Amino acid sequence: MLNLSPLGFGVSGAHGTPLVRRTQTVSLIHRAARAGVRVFDTAPAYGAGEAEIRLGLALKSLDRSGLVISTKAGLTSYGLTGRRRDFSPAAIETSLTASLTRLGVEGVDLLILHGVSHEELSAPLQNRLETLKAAGAYQALGMAGRGLSLDEALEVGWFTYLMTPVHPFLDEDERAVLARARAMGVNVIAIETAGDAPASPRTLRSMADLYPVFKHLHGAAHGRGRIGVTEGLRVALASGLADTVLFTTTRRRHLDVNLSVAEAL
Numbered sequence: 228m229l230n231l232s233p234l235g236f237g238v239s240g241a242h243g244t245p246l247v248r249r250t251q252t253v254s255l256i257h258r259a260a261r262a263g264v265r266v267f268d269t270a271p272a273y274g275a276g277e278a279e280i281r282l283g284l285a286l287k288s289l290d291r292s293g294l295v296i297s298t299k300a301g302l303t304s305y306g307l308t309g310r311r312r313d314f315s316p317a318a319i320e321t322s323l324t325a326s327l328t329r330l331g332v333e334g335v336d337l338l339i340l341h342g343v344s345h346e347e348l349s350a351p352l353q354n355r356l357e358t359l360k361a362a363g364a365y366q367a368l369g370m371a372g373r374g375l376s377l378d379e380a381l382e383v384g385w386f387t388y389l390m391t392p393v394h395p396f397l398d399e400d401e402r403a404v405l406a407r408a409r410a411m412g413v414n415v416i417a418i419e420t421a422g423d424a425p426a427s428p429r430t431l432r433s434m435a436d437l438y439p440v441f442k443h444l445h446g447a448a449h450g451r452g453r454i455g456v457t458e459g460l461r462v463a464l465a466s467g468l469a470d471t472v473l474f475t476t477t478r479r480r481h482l483d484v485n486l487s488v489a490e491a492l
C-alpha cells in the first residue's frame with residue numbers, strides 16, 4: 228500500500244508548456260514536498276513529456292523514499308491539441324520506459340492507465356503489466372476514468388487506485404461507485420474537485436494564465452457546476468470519498484493557500 232498524503236500535486240497543464248519556467252515548476256514541487264505533500268502526479272500526455280521532465284528535475288534533489296510518484300500510460304499528446312490513445316502491450320511498455328527515462332527513476336510508485344476502457348483491458352496487456360511490475364517499473368496499478376468506466380474497472384479487479392473526479396456535483400450513482408471502491412480497498416485519487424463546469428475567464432496576470440484560456444477555447448463548454456478551488460479541495464478532503472486529493476497550480480500563493488486547507492482539517 229502506498230503512503231498517500233491527503234493532498235497531491237499535479238505536474239500538469241501549464242507545467243508542460245513554456246508558459247511556465249522549469250525552475251518555477253521545480254520550486255513549487257520542492258515547496259509542496261517540504262510542506263508534507265508526498266503524492267506527485269504527472270503523465271506523458273502533459274506537454275508531450277515536458278511535465279515528466281520537470282518532475283524528474285525536481286526529484287534530483289528530493290528524498291524519493293516516502294514520495295509517491297505517479298505517471299500514466301495509454302494516452303500521448305502531440306502538437307497543441309493532438310491526443311493519441313494506444314493500450315496495446317507494446318505501446319504501454321514503450322510509454323512507461325520513456326516516462327522512467329524522463330523522470331530519471333527506475334520505477335514509479337503508481338502507474339495509471341489514462342482513460343482506459345473495458346474493451347482495452349486485454350489478457351496480453353495484463354501479462355505485460357505483470358512483467359513490468361515484476362521488473363520494478365511500477366509498484367501499483369490504477370486507472371483514470373469517470374462514469375461507467377469506474378464500475379467496469381472495479382469488476383475487472385486489476386486496479387488498486389482510481390483517479391477520478393470528486394466534486395459536489397456528482398450524482399448519487401457516481402458517489403456510490405466511489406464508496407464501493409473504497410469499501411473494496413481500492414484507493415480513490417480525486418481530481419477536478421472544483422467541479423466539471425469550465426472556470427470563468429480570469430484576468431491575465433502571467434503567461435501561465437494563457438493556459439486556461441486555451442483550454443477553455445478547446446474544452447467542454449458545459450458541465451454541472453463549479454465552486455472555488457480551495458472550497459473544492461476542502462469539500463473533497465472532508466467528503467470521505469477520496470484517499471488523496473490532487474490539485475495543480477503555477478502560483479506559490481495558491482500553493483500555500485491549498486496547503487493550508489489540508490492543515491486546517
Ligand SMILES: NC(=O)c1ccc[n+]([C@@H]2O[C@H](COP(=O)([O-])OP(=O)(O)OC[C@H]3O[C@@H](n4cnc5c(N)ncnc54)[C@H](OP(=O)(O)O)[C@@H]3O)[C@@H](O)[C@H]2O)c1
Pocket residue numbers: 236237238239240268269341342371372390417418419420421435439456457473474475476477478480481482484485
Ligand atoms: N487523469 C486524468 O485524466 C486527469 C484529468 C485532470 C486532472 N488530473 C490530475 O489532477 C490534477 C489536478 O487537476 P484539476 O483539474 O483538479 O485542477 P485544479 O487543481 O482544480 O486546478 C485548476 C486551476 O486552478 C487554479 N488554482 C489552484 N489553486 C488555486 C487557488 N487556491 N485559488 C484559485 N485558483 C487556484 C490553478 O491555476 P493557478 O496556476 O493560477 O494557480 C489551476 O490551473 C492535475 O494536475 C493532474 O495531475 C488528471
